[in-house]
Amino acid sequence: MKVLLHACCGTCASHCVMALRDYGHDVRLFFSNGNIAPDSEFHKRLDTLRRLADCLNVPLIVDEPDHKEWLELVAKGFEQELEKGARCERCFRYSLERTFRMMEQQGLDMFTTTLSVSPHKHTPSIFKVGQELDRERFLAVNFKKEGGFRKSMQMSESLGLYRQNYCGCEFSIRVL
Numbered sequence: 001m002k003v004l005l006h007a008c009c010g011t012c013a014s015h016c017v018m019a020l021r022d023y024g025h026d027v028r029l030f031f032s033n034g035n036i037a038p039d040s041e042f043h044k045r046l047d048t049l050r051r052l053a054d055c056l057n058v059p060l061i062v063d064e065p066d067h068k069e070w071l072e073l074v075a076k077g078f079e080q081e082l083e084k085g086a087r088c089e090r091c092f093r094y095s096l097e098r099t100f101r102m103m104e105q106q107g108l109d110m111f112t113t114t115l116s117v118s119p120h121k122h123t124p125s126i127f128k129v130g131q132e133l134d135r136e137r138f139l140a141v142n143f144k145k146e147g148g149f150r151k152s153m154q155m156s157e158s159l160g161l162y163r164q165n166y167c168g169c170e171f172s173i174r175v176l
C-alpha cells in the first residue's frame with residue numbers, strides 16, 4: 001500500500017518508516033505540524049526530518065505551518081491542559097485531518113502517524129481520531145510496541161539526529 005506517514009519529528013519517524021517498510025508498505029513522509037512553537041523549533045525539526053528522509057531515501061512532503069490558526073482552533077480554552085489531556089486529542093485531529101486530505105490529494109491508499117511511538121502519547125486517542133476521519137484508510141499501528149520507542153532513540157542516536165525535550169506547542173514546554 002502507498003502510505004502517507006504524518007511525522008512529528010525525525011527521531012520518531014526513523015523507526016516508523018522502517019516498521020512500515022517491514023510490513024511491505026511504500027512510505028511517504030508528511031511534515032504537518034502547525035502545533036510547533038517557536039518557529040525556530042519548527043525549522044530545526046524539519047531540517048532533522050529532511051536529513052532522515054535523505055538517509056532512508058523516502059519522499060517528504062512539507063505542509064506550510066499556521067501556528068496562529070492552531071492556537072485559535074486547537075488550543076484556545078485548553079491552554080492549561082496537561083499532555084495526554086483534551087488539548088492533545090484536538091491537536092491530533094488538527095494534524096491528522098490535514099494528513100488525511102493530503103493522502104487524498106496525492107492519490108495514496110492509507111494514512112497514519114508517528115505519534116503512537118511516544119510513551120507520552122495516548123495511543124487509543126490517536127486511533128480514535130484517525131478512525132473517525134476514515135475507518136478504512138487509517139492505518140492503526142501502535143509503533144511503540146516491540147520496543148519501538150527504544151529503537152527510534154537508537155536509530156536517531158546512530159544517525160546523530162537532533163532530539164527535542166518537549167512535545168511541540170508552547171504549553172508543553174512547561175508540562176514536560
Ligand code: SF4
Nearest residue numbers: 088091167168169172
Ligand atoms: S502537548 Fe503536544 S500533542 Fe499536546 S497539544 Fe501540545 S503539541 Fe499537541
